[in-house]
Amino acid sequence: MGDLILTTFDWVPETPRGYVRDIRVRWALEEAGLPYRVNSTSFRARDPGHFAHQPFGQVPWLTDGDISIFESGAILLHLGNRSDALMPADPRGRNEATEWLFAALNSVEMASLPWSIFVFSGETGDAPGWKRLDQFLKARLQHLEPVLARREWLAGSFSVADIVMSDVLRLVDRFDGLAAHPACRDYVTRATARPSFVKAHADQMAHFAAAA
Ligand SMILES: N[C@@H](CCC(=O)N[C@@H](CS)C(=O)NCC(=O)O)C(=O)O
Numbered sequence: 001m002g003d004l005i006l007t008t009f010d011w012v013p014e015t016p017r018g019y020v021r022d023i024r025v026r027w028a029l030e031e032a033g034l035p036y037r038v039n040s041t042s043f044r045a046r047d048p049g050h051f052a053h054q055p056f057g058q059v060p061w062l063t064d065g066d067i068s069i070f071e072s073g074a075i076l077l078h079l080g081n082r083s084d085a086l087m088p089a090d091p092r093g094r095n096e097a098t099e100w101l102f103a104a105l106n107s108v109e110m111a112s113l114p115w116s117i118f119v120f121s122g123e124t125g126d127a128p129g130w131k132r133l134d135q136f137l138k139a140r141l142q143h144l145e146p147v148l149a150r151r152e153w154l155a156g157s158f159s160v161a162d163i164v165m166s167d168v169l170r171l172v173d174r175f176d177g178l179a180a181h182p183a184c185r186d187y188v189t190r191a192t193a194r195p196s197f198v199k200a201h202a203d204q205m206a207h208f209a210a211a212a
Contacts, residue, residue, distance in 0.1 A: 002065020003037070004029065008204075009059050010040035011211040015120075018205055019171060022060040024072045025079075026200035027163050032083035038207065073105050076160040086160045093155050100154040100161035108144065109168045111137040112177075119175040137172070141181045149183035152190070166191035 006029070008022035022038075029036045041050050046057040053061040054070040061070040062078070069075050080087035080097065087097050115137045124130050147154075154161040169188050172178055178185040191197065 002067075003063075004034055005037050005039055005063045007039045007041050007053065007059060007061050007063075008207065009043040011043050012208055017208045018201055019174070020059065020204060020208075021072045021167075023200050023204050024163050024167050025060050025062055025075050026203055027167075027197050028076050028079045028086055028160060030196035030199050031158070031163070031194075032079060032085045034079070034083065038203075040207075040211070073101055073164060076101065076163060080160045085158075086163075088155055088157055088159060093157070093159075097155035097159040097161045100159075101164050104161065104165035104168050108140050108165065111140050112168055112172050115177065116171050116175055119177070137177065138180075141172075141178070141184055145181045145183050148187045158194075162191055 006022060006025050008020060012020055026038075041059065051057055053063075053068050058070075060072060060075065061068060062075045063069075064078065067078075069078050076086070077098065080094075087094050111133070115133050118124060118130050118133060124134075153159065154165060166188050169178065169184055170192065173185060173188050178188065192201075
């Protein structure tokens with residue numbers, strides 16, 4: 001275990017600000033009260049050093065001493081092992097947090113991300129591809145809705161699963177995709193009201209504004 005350094009872009013266009021995935025890591029680090037530094041890597045010129053840490057030339061990545069980790073889900077699981085504020089202590093709760101973290105990425109975000117790209121590009125309406133994608137996401141939300149109506153947090157206490165799931169749903173909410181799913185929307189509201197999210201969001205906005 002060493003110094004924690006989170007790397008994100010030095011700059012991004014206005015639209016993704018507040019939604020760049022380093023926010024998940026900032027949020028987790030704030031929840032855990034772990035000290036960390038933020039480094040920048042060039043958005044416009046991605047050099048071999050960047051690809052050595054993140055093979056797709058994306059952000060974020062985290063270094064913990066001489067360990068370098070990419071993929072926001074993997075980073076959060078790593079941090080979950082460092083803090084009980086991020087993972088329940090008991091094995092059943094830890095497994096629940098892990099399965100819901102994967103569900104957020106692999107069952108919900110895999111539908112919500114292409115959905116939001118379609119919405120953002122204005123490719124909605126009657127296009128068959130869009131309709132299929134919209135139904136696909138709605139099916140996921142329809143099943144998530146009763147789960148979130150029954151519980152405050154996915155794994156009993158607040159965990160890394162809630163950071164990822166609420167961040168995934170936040171982007172859907174940005175494009176009003178949660179209108180028919182009030183429990184999902186309330187969940188996003190209570191997750192993003194947490195002081196650690198508020199700080200992480202403000203810090204990301206300040207980071208990119210400083211580079212503008
Ligand atoms: N699955 C990756 C996705 C990372 C990702 O999409 N990062 C975006 C910023 S939020 C990025 O680097 N976009 C620039 C690009 O794809 O070239 C993770 O969760 O860490």
